[in-house]
Amino acid sequence: MSSVNLMAREVAAKIVFYGPGLSGKTTTLRKVYETVRPAHRGEMMSIATEGDRTLFFDFLPVKVERVGDCSVRLALYTVPGQVFYNATRKLVLQGADGVVFVADSQAEAMDANRESLANLEENLLENGIRLDRFPLVMQWNKRDLEGTLSVEELRRELNPRGVPDFETAATNGRGVLDTLKTITRLVIKDLRAKRIVPPPRPSPTTPGGAPAGLEAQLAQHLHQRQPPSAPVSAIANTATLSASGLSPTPVPRTLTTPAPPRVEPTPVTVANAGTGVLGPTSALAPGDLFDHARAAEAAFTAGDYTTCVTACTDAVRRAMAFAGDGTLAQQAFLLHVDGADLLRLQGLSTQSHLRVDDAAFSLYVLMQVFVRLNAVGLPTAG
Ligand SMILES: Nc1nc2c(ncn2[C@@H]2O[C@H](COP(=O)(O)OP(=O)(O)OP(=O)(O)O)[C@@H](O)[C@H]2O)c(=O)[nH]1
Numbered sequence: 001m002s003s004v005n006l007m008a009r010e011v012a013a014k015i016v017f018y019g020p021g022l023s024g025k026t027t028t029l030r031k032v033y034e035t036v037r038p039a040h041r042g043e044m045m046s047i048a049t050e051g052d053r054t055l056f057f058d059f060l061p062v063k064v065e066r067v068g069d070c071s072v073r074l075a076l077y078t079v080p081g082q083v084f085y086n087a088t089r090k091l092v093l094q095g096a097d098g099v100v101f102v103a104d105s106q107a108e109a110m111d112a113n114r115e116s117l118a119n120l121e122e123n124l125l126e127n128g129i130r131l132d133r134f135p136l137v138m139q140w141n142k143r144d145l146e147g148t149l150s151v152e153e154l155r156r157e158l159n160p161r162g163v164p165d166f167e168t169a170a171t172n173g174r175g176v177l178d179t180l181k182t183i184t185r186l187v188i189k190d191l192r193a194k195r196i197v198p199p200p201r202p203s204p205t206t207p208g209g210a211p212a213g214l215e216a217q218l219a220q221h222l223h224q225r226q227p228p229s230a231p232v233s234a235i236a237n238t239a240t241l242s243a244s245g246l247s248p249t250p251v252p253r254t255l256t257t258p259a260p261p262r263v264e265p266t267p268v269t270v271a272n273a274g275t276g277v278l279g280p281t282s283a284l285a286p287g288d289l290f291d292h293a294r295a296a297e298a299a300f301t302a303g304d305y306t307t308c309v310t311a312c313t314d315a316v317r318r319a320m321a322f323a324g325d326g327t328l329a330q331q332a333f334l335l336h337v338d339g340a341d342l343l344r345l346q347g348l349s350t351q352s353h354l355r356v357d358d359a360a361f362s363l364y365v366l367m368q369v370f371v372r373l374n375a376v377g378l379p380t381a382g
């Protein structure tokens with residue numbers, strides 16, 4: 001869900017990577033995490049099974065300094081592609097401003113691609129959104145493999161509308177940033193058309209503040225770690241990112257739980273995060289709520305889902321108070337936080353037997369609230 005801080009001319013937008021299981025959504029987000037400079041991204045959070053299948057979502061906040069005369073904060077999410085996680089997909093899709101559809105280019109994945117695209121259309125429609133009018137970019141992934149379908153075949157089957165599409169290999173990063181640049185541009189254009197984002201102020205250096213400035217801004221803030229892919233879309237942009245050296249590869253934090261994910265109780269471990277390292281939720285927390293967020297993450301990691309949900313519920317309540325003394329509904333309205341999510345969280349906090357996906361949901365809501373607080377410029381930790 002987009003929000004705009006008019007004073008700071010700052011836009012917050014949510015972009016969701018959608019697609020069938022194993023198409024490469026998580027790998028794509030990891031590659032974005034690795035290639036964006038640390039100063040311009042937060043921590044990546046993955047809630048996954050031990051087999052690395054997304055259980056709930058991956059989340060990565062990215063900041064693009066300026067698009068025209070606006071700053072842009074992106075909240076990037078992936079959904080779990082496995083068919084039986086549709087409730088989670090619907091949840092993560094709520095409030096999305098744009099979607100990158102990550103298709104698997106292998107012939108044997110075509111049925112799953114088609115099914116997932118139909119599922120996206122259906123889930124958007126439930127929120128009153130028509131896919132054919134929604135910012136969308138197609139990512140033809142796994143182009144590094146032998147014997148993949150041709151781009152023409154993929155387009156015929158999956159992209160009759162002719163939205164921008166890119167050949168990618170998420171494992172080596174080819175095409176990933178071009179895809180991100182293009183969806184960001186489409187989202188900003190869409191938000192401008194809906195008059196959610198103010199029209200650009202005329203400026204002497206960028207006449208009309210044209211959105212083309214986005215490429216320059218992204219070029220300024222992203223590393224180029226791989227050759228830019230050749231965009232395959234007719235309207236894909238042609239800007240190339242400036243090369244700027246390699247940085248040590250960072251390791252995203254992953255909260256993992258042994259498969260199968262819904263068997264209880266399941267001890268959860270934090271992979272790749274040493275003690276004392278900030279977790280993704282606490283990294284976003286306002287100073288006053290840092291300890292709450294840490295407690296929620298620690299409880300999740302320890303498999304104590306009840307404590308996790310309690311800590312999240314408490315932290316969410318306190319975080320909402322940043323929006324003033326009104327009712328929870330008024331605070332939610334002001335912060336653009338989804339009221340249905342808050343109600344569901346409240347419902348969970350009264351239950352005694354909670355599961356890993358309940359705890360993951362509560363962390364998700366807490367993160368959403370922190371993202372909104374960051375977007376409106378309220379004080380954050382460190
Ligand atoms: N060769 C190749 N393998 C890839 C590429 N992208 C992802 N993979 C591999 O495909 C497998 C699944 O990738 P994920 O990123 O976990 O897939 P996902 O779409 O997040 O899957 P779910 O979480 O189940 O929805 C992993 O083994 C990746 O290494 C690619 O571009 N090329």
Ligand SMILES: [Mg+2]
Nearest residue numbers: 025026053054
């Ligand atoms: Mg995944």
